[in-house]
Amino acid sequence: MATLRPLKRYQLTTDLVIAGAFGLLSLVVELVGSAASTSIAGGALMVIAFTAALAVRRLQPGIALCLAWAGAALQMALGMTPSPTNLSIFAVLYATAAYGSTRVFWSGFASAIAGAVIVPAYLVGRGMSEPPTAEVWFVAGALLLAAGFALMLSWVSGALVRTAMRAAENSRAQRLAEAETIAEQQRVRIARDMHDVVAHSLAVVIAQADGARYAAATDPAATSDALATISTTARAALTDVRLLLTQLRHSQAEGPQPTLADLEELFARMRAAGLALDVVVDPAPPGEPPAAAQLAVYRILQEALTNALRHGVDPRVHVQLGWFADRVVLSVRNARSTASPVSTSPASGHGVIGMRERAQLAGGSLTAGAEYGEFVVKATLPIGAGG
Incomplete structure (x- = not known):
């Protein structure tokens, strides 16, 4: 025709x-x-x-x-x-x-x-x-x-x-491809700069705070100097972060970042797409977790469930979330049929690389691969004492 x-x-x-x-x-x-x-x-x-x-x-x-x-x-x-x-x-x-x-x-x-x-x-x-x-x-x-x-x-x-x-x-x-490449490089650079700024500033703040705590009883002047250094470092870091966020807004659409409250909507969309989700949250979040941890959890779950939907041969997916005082642990297990080799899982694809980078930027770690006939994504992200 x-x-x-x-x-x-x-x-x-x-x-x-x-x-x-x-x-x-x-x-x-x-x-x-x-x-x-x-x-x-x-x-x-x-x-x-x-x-x-x-x-x-x-x-x-x-x-x-x-x-x-x-x-x-x-x-x-x-x-x-x-x-x-x-x-x-x-x-x-x-x-x-x-x-x-x-x-x-x-x-x-x-x-x-x-x-x-x-x-x-x-x-x-x-x-x-x-x-x-x-x-x-x-x-x-x-x-x-x-x-x-x-x-x-x-x-x-x-x-x-x-x-x-x-x-x-x-x-x-060609112009569109070049523009997309430049934008991706810019986003990677900003993410790397953001990580460097936050990691360096927090390391300085923690070191000065520990020093001030030990010197508080014997050297009040040292305590005052340490607090001044913390204040200066924090203000400089805040200025750098605001600058990086401004650069991001010029290359991405503005809008609220997803939080834990949006997970149910994500699960509902995945179920509607054909996944049989079994979600377990134990223990529950102690209070309100930091926004960075919530965003990282949402994005990792979003990518892991998308990979399970695209590459899985069995619709059954098990999601486990555990919120502890100092960390959050999550895992996504995609059940496999006995007729499907686990080697077909995209363990080294761009999605897994993106999830791993997301976890590393949040200060945590992520693994993905075959485990007892399933494809398993595991991540551990720090959230700070007391949430």
Whole structure:
């Protein structure tokens, strides 16, 4: 079944209006120039074929070429003389080269060559009863050159437009790919910078706080200096983090980050997609966990469940969440059937790499791989004493 090229509404409307006006004028010309009823009926059918070819030339160039050939065959079968209706052939050849598939593209090329041969043969051979003279051969050669030039010019013009459109599409795709690569590199750099800023600042703050606690009883001045250092370091870190977040907002859409309250919606979507989820939360979160831990848990679960949905051969998935005083431990187990090798699991795919990086940025760790006939994702993330 022939597929239709996607056209905008104004393009389709323009083609239909032009074809309608062309068909109406061609029909008037044919009716005025025809006397016999057979010629009138044949002329009307020929006009319909060429008009239909003109109307669908961009929508379906292959069908338009067939209709043009049908109209030309009918015209020659009835012995009709060339008429303005034949001008639609040039538009059809242009469309086959500009918009047609590879097969239609080369069919248009073959049609242009065949038409260049058929036109002089038909025109010179009409009504000839004697062998052709030198003058007749000269006229036939001139017609061959003229018809070939006109038909091939139409086809070549379409081929040039086709080349230009493909070059523009390739350039646009290359620009999009380059922009996506740059954006990804920027996000990776910002994530790495964020990790460095937070890790370094917290290390300084912890060291100074421990020193101030030990020196509080013997050296109050040292305690005051340590608190000043903590304050300065924290303010600098906050400024750096705000700057990095501002950069992120320029490359990603703004919006609230997911939290533990959004997990039920995530589980509901996965169940609706076909997973049989068994979710166990034990122990429950002690209070309100840090926002960073909530985001990391959500993203890791989101990616793990997505991988289970895409690559798992069994819909059963077991999710275990354990919120302890200083850490959260989660695991996602995707049950496998005995007929499926666990080696097909995407343990080293981009999804697992992303989950592992997410866990590392949160200060934790993540493993993923085969375990007792299942594909298991395990992560441990620190959340700080007291949540």
